[in-house]
Amino acid sequence: MKDYSIYILAAYSFCFLSLILLIFLSKIYLSKSEKKLNEIDKNG
């Protein structure tokens, strides 16, 4: 049987790295927007 480990590793790495990056960027997006809103509230 042929060894497909490199393909499996490449596919799973791409999948989970993209999902982790998406979660990370979404969290940053949320915290930045909250900061912006707080600044606007402070400045009236």
Add this chain to the structure above:
Amino acid sequence: MKNIFINPGQLNKLSEFLSPWLAIISFIFLIFGLWLSFFYSPIDYQQGNAVRILYIHAPSAWLSMLIYSFLAINSFFGLVFGHVTAFTLARAAAPIGLTFTAICLVTGSVWGKPMWGTWWVWDARLTSVLVLFFFYIGYIIFLKSFSDFTKGEKFSSILSIIGIVNLPIIKFSVDYWNTLHQPASISKFSSPSIHIDMLIPLIVMFLSFLFLFLYILILRFQAELIIRKININNMKFYKDS
């Protein structure tokens, strides 16, 4: 109940409560799904161990279409009834759908190299999924292209509603055209042409991705709601001054 889904503030409160639970459920399903994919699922007699790539490829393909339907339906409700919640949900869903479509295309390509002998072929299924990818990109570009964000929302919503035509093309491309991509094996619920030992990991991984989508959707929904508030404030400020 109806008010919860129309009033963005109330939906935001519900989202805050649901968010950690969705993350936990998705993580549990993911661990279980990965265990099933690597240790429970048998080796395919033709594909060998490469079959394990399909446990992330197929669920991400299903989600890419499901999220697009969600986006288009919300865009429709936003356009027709002017629901702020619907517009905000559509905006929040777009980058998630784009990511799942990219995962579907890349993992399919990585699977195709050892199985078909090529990274890419311009067959009906692959090309129509690539078109879906471009519809997501088009939607996001339209959103960001207008200084008046409400105009951007309207144009991108129209684009997403046009793009819904692509979904049945993706689904039936393998039946109507002679494609290298195999025909449907799961959607025939009367007689799925896949063994139960391979069907279970697929479904568990799909559920994990589905809960993950909902979790990220909530994160982005909360952020988009705040950005909308800021944009409306800015517009009022410019009008007044």
